Amino acid sequence: MESTTRSGSGRRAEQSGRRAAPERIASRSVSTGFDDDPGRAFGGGAAAVIVALAGAVAVAAAPLLGGVTSTADGEWASGSSPGAVWAAVCVIAPALLALVSLLARRVAVAGAVLAGSGVVALGAAVIDAQLWTDAVDANRLELFRPETAVDLVAGPGAYLVLAGHLTMALAGLLGIFTVHRASLADGYGGARSSEQVGRPTGARIGFAASALVAMAAVVFGGALFAPALISSDPMVLVPTVLDADVTASTGAGILAAAVLLVVASALASIAPPVAGAGIVGAGFAALGVVGTRFVSALTAGDRIEPGIGSVVGTIAAAILVLAGVAVVPVDRVRDRRILRDLGGSSGLAASDADGAATPPTKKGAVHPSAKGVAKAAMRAEAAAAxxxxxxxxxxxxxxxxxxxxxxxxxxxxxxxxxxxxxxxxxxxxxxxxxxxxxxxxxxxxxxxxxxxxxxxxxxxxxxxxxxxxxxxxxxxxxxxxxxxxxxxxxxxxxxxxxxxxxxxxxxxxxxxxxxxxxxxxxIDESEGQVVHKPVLFVGGLGALIVVVGLALPLYAGVDVRGDEYVSVTLVDYSRGLEWWGPAMLVIVTLVSVGVAVGSRPMRSAATLVGSMAVLVVYLAGWPLTSARVEQVQPGMGFYTVGLGIVLIGAAAILTVRVKSR
CATH class of the missing domain: 1.20.140 (Butyryl-CoA Dehydrogenase, subunit A; domain 3)
Structure with a gap:
């Protein structure tokens, strides 16, 4: 009986020992990469890659079919082969990178590459429209080089390159949806050190790296408006972007804004791999525009040389590609450094929690508790922030x-x-x-x-x-x-x-x-976004009134020839460059009010004050610029925009009052 009892106790102890064996579970909350993404994200990423590959192949094959044809003999003009090859490489590279990332189960990275290149491709598609409106001055040397003054009409290659860029833009939209779905997976935006988890990429890679990327994007945008070519060929004229066809100037503006948008979104992303991929995609797409101009001009002959715009733009786009590749390594280096700096206190806390033996110390020494170490770490993190x-x-x-x-x-x-x-x-x-x-x-x-x-x-x-x-x-x-x-x-x-x-x-x-x-x-964002009703209703009404006011003349008078003169309005498209002023104010006003709706009360009020200040600058145009005409009088736009400013100011005051309550 005694031996049986001992045997049963031994078996129970053995079973208990097996049940108590610890099982190591890998943590996903501090992963620096991405685990398997949800099936829907993978399917969306696969669709985006297929669409991107189709668009890239279309753009790459366009020079083989002829960009334009002559109205005299119907023959299509040939272009620069090196420029065509460069353009093909730049459009295919993002699609291939996305394909490799997708096969490696990095769906978010694949979507980000396509999103970055797709947004920029939209601007390239607008530039393509010049092949129909003013093909002779389009200066698309990778597609054709005009040799006579005969009118040129768009050929099969023009249709193919436009379709390709639009398809790549569609792939970019699918890529954005893919990134959004993949962001729902565990480990998105993680890091080895807790201080880096959930922080924007711009903060994770540091001020110097972020400033380099931002300045490269700004320089690229400015380079688009500088001369792309220097030509002594009478058949190849190089007008300034502002004097060129409206599709060229509009496309350049969209292209510059697209690159800035991608860079800003990437630096605000909490996932460095996604941010780097987006910058790389935008950089390759930018190289497909300015780099193609540079290579085509470099190989075009003695009478054509690259202009300052293509040279500086190519350098800036190349910096974007290299900076995008370096985002993840820089983040990892800084992450390890932070983890190493906090390793001493973290190790002490872990030793206290595990009951590990502490090294011998002098008599009377005080050992910090785990709670004290945690509070010190929180204070250090707050000070660093x-x-x-x-x-x-x-x-x-x-x-x-x-x-x-x-x-x-x-x-x-x-x-x-x-x-x-x-x-x-x-x-x-x-x-x-x-x-x-x-x-x-x-x-x-x-x-x-x-x-x-x-x-x-x-x-x-x-x-x-x-x-x-x-x-x-x-x-x-x-x-x-x-x-x-x-x-x-x-x-x-x-x-x-x-x-x-x-x-x-x-x-x-x-x-x-x-x-x-x-x-x-x-900020604790666990409670979700709060919509400020005063801004939504009062500020929204003010923004709509401002839009109406911008469609009305700011002032009117008589010019030196005795004709009636009215200032530029939102609906006066014939004013050319001047029309972009009211159009820009519409965007600024609507975006500012939209951002203020979901911002914190004080930030919301400050944003509305900023939009009011910009609109006041517009109203200052009546007394400051009306000297160009005689018998000047303020128009209905002056009073209407002024009313909109008052309503936006009222929304700001109501927001602050709600906060004070």
Whole structure:
């Protein structure tokens, strides 16, 4: 009986020992990669890759079918073979990278590559439309080189390249959906160190790397408006982008905005592999445009050379590709460094929790508890986050003040270069006065970012106010282009500085966005987004009234010829470049109110104040630029936009009052 009892106890102890054996479960919350994505995400990624491959093949095969044909003999003109090969490589590379990523079960990465290239391909498709509107001056040397003055009509290759770019844009849309679905998987945005989990990629890779990527995108956008070619061939004319066909100028603007949008979205993403993939895709697509121009001009012959636009644009696009590839390695290096810096305290906490023996210490020494170590780590993390916010605020303030001063200097310097025989009195650029107002406004708002007590409250204002400089620069550009038709009139240093300030203002907006991402690290988003009804109803009504006001004249009068003159409106498409001013204000107003609807109360009010400031710059156009006409009177647009500003201000006040309650 005794032996039986011992035997049973031994078996129970043995079974209990087997049940108590620990099982190691791999953690998914701190993974630096991605585990298997949901089936729907994989299926969407596969569809996106197939569509992208079809579009890439279409663009690559377009030169083989002839871009244009001559109306004289019906023969199609040949282009630069190296340029065609370069274009083919740049469009196929993102699709192949997406295919490899998909096979490696990195569905989010595959979708991000296609999303980045697809957004840029939309701008390329708009540029393709010039093959139908003004093929001779399209300067698509990879497709054809005009050899005579005979009219050219779009050939099969033109249809194929347009269809290919539109198909790639569709693949980009599918890629965006794929990334969204894949982001629902466990481990998305994870890191080895807890401090890096859920942080934006721009913060994870550091200020220097983020600034490099942002500046490359800004430089690329500016390069699109510089001469792409230098030609002494009488058959190959190179008009400026602003003087070229509307499809060329519009496509360049969309292309620049697309690259900036991809870079900003990538730096705001919480997953560095996805961010890097998006930047790589956009970089390859950008190389497919400017790089093709560079290679085609380089191999076109003695009478054609690459222009500054294609050279600088190619360098900037190449930097984007290399920077996108480096995002993940840089993030891992910084992640390991943070983990190593916190390793001492983490190891101490783990030893206390596991009951491990501590090394012998002197008598009377005090050992910190696990709770104390955890609190110290939280304080250190909060201090590091505060330092990051301060750095982004300081950087945004410095860049904003610099750009504002640059704009003000440009407004005070001559916008036109006139010879002695030109009548200077009749060629005044009144739009520079708005550039001065916009520059001063940006300086006044940005300087508060240099003081930590006000930086967080003012940052949303700067995030909107920067748009006033590009808006004012549009008027300067239109005046300079019109005056340039007069013999003896050239571009002055003031106009050049205004354009540089407009490009730099985009950088201010990007820095303000990064600062906003750093601020959101301290927000508890578990409760979801709160919709502010005062902004939704009162601010939304004000925004709609502003749109109506922009469709009405700001002022009216009589010009020097005695004809009736009205300022440019949203519905006056015949005004060319001037029309982009009201169109830009519509976008700024609607986006600002839309962002304010879901923002925190104080941030919402600040965003609305920024949009009001930009609209006030527009209203200042009546007293500042109306000197060009006589018998001037304010139009209905002045009063309507003013009413919209009042309603937007009321929405801001109501939002603050709700917060105070």
């Amino acid at each position: 505060a330092q990051r916010r301060t750095r982004w605020h300081m950087a945004t303030g410095i860049v904003g003040v610099t750009v504002g001063v640059l704009a003000a200097c440009g407004a005070l310097l001559p916008a036109l270069d006139l010879d002695e025989a030109t009548d200077t009195a009749s060629l005044q650029v009144y739009a520079t006065r708005l550039v001065l107002v916009a520059g001063v406004l940006l300086v006044v708002s940005s300087v508060w970012l240099l003081f930590s007590e006000f930086a967080a409250a003012v940052r949303p204002v700067v995030g909107v106010v920067w748009t006033a400089i590009p808006f004012a620069a549009i008027g300067v550009t239109a005046s300079v282009v019109t005056a340039g038709e007069v013999p003896g009139v050239g571009i002055g240093i003031g106009a050049l500085l205004a354009w540089v300030a407009a490009v730099g203002a985009v950088g201010v907006g990007a820095f303000a966005g990064f600062a906003g991402s750093a601020e959101r690290e301290e």
